[in-house]
Amino acid sequence: MKQLKLLAFIIIPLGIILAAVPADRISQTRLTPEELLQEAGAGVQFITPDAIADMLVQKDPSLRLIDVRTPEEFDAYSMPGAVNVPLSNLLAEEYKDILNQDAYVNVFYSNGSVYANQAWMITRQLGYENNFVLEGGLNYWFGNILSPQEPAQTSPDEEFARYDFRLSAAAALGGGGVVSTETSAPAVKAAKPAVTAKAKKKPAGGC
């Protein structure tokens, strides 16, 4: 009886500690190198830029773009609605809720696909799901989605269909890549009178 009491005094508090610890802290589901290799080799992490463009045009609420480049690069340009999770800070506690969740389809992107792939590998190894990689990265996005090249006359119909889709997607996403920077100049000019008009209104209000 005395032994049983002693045992109870030791194991019940240990059990309470385990019961109080969050479940995901206890069972870490790491992939074996073989499993990771198999997934990476099959390219299951990639989402095509066309699929992303479609989701963006449809304003799919489940899509969440994650920019893994540096904050400076993110400030210079980011995709619509993207959040910035720099690769160097990927494991920071503040980003855990973003990366480990089951509500959104997270899509990592970087300039190419190397950094985004690294982010995917790390999060996959942590057992996180619903993370993907934008195939080809921003470079492909700019070169093919926002400023699509017209296919040759001899191309199959699918090429034209894709070209048409990309053209309309680019228009909807404010794209045209290089074109947009050119057209943005008059847009700024056009905006200027509006600003001056506002400035005029202010004194008017003062009177």
Add this chain to the structure above:
Amino acid sequence: MGPLAPNELISENTNFLLAFFIGIAFGWVLESSGFSSSRKLAGIFYGYDAVVLKVFFTAAITAMLGLLFMSLFGWVDLSLIYVNPTYLTSAIIGGVVMGAGFIMGGFCPGTSFCGAAIGKIDAMVFIAGLFIGVYGFAFTYGWWEKLYLANYLGEPKVSEKLGMSDGLFGLFMILAAIGMFLVAEWAEKKFPREEY
């Protein structure tokens, strides 16, 4: 990070060597706890001695606490730990056959080797019976195959089926064990035997 062998931190041969020493230690602890006596073992079925329940449940609780805490500390990856796949039908039938054999023979497979090691003849006879059963099953496997593989459930965990965390289930397991130990101690007083 563990487990050592699946993560290739130790070779397979080292793994066998460790298993050899752990096996010897396990046998020694079994023998010194009185597990080589079939009368003591059978006591669990009559209530006069619950050492089987106490030892095996303490072992299970210790292993459970150890694994959960080591997983919490990041020392062991629970997803790599081998879990016996569950074939429900054969688990139930096997449990009944094993229990009946345990009551009749007074040993379970492990303790029969424990008894044989200190020269008990009943334990040696039990081992002979064990091998007859093993070979009998193996040679007539075709007859049983359907039954043997029926109701395959994969590798389910009770905590998953109940939708609770592993830690919370662990706490309930500990409370259940202590409850059973109390019942066992009550039974030992209720159905005492002077000599066995």
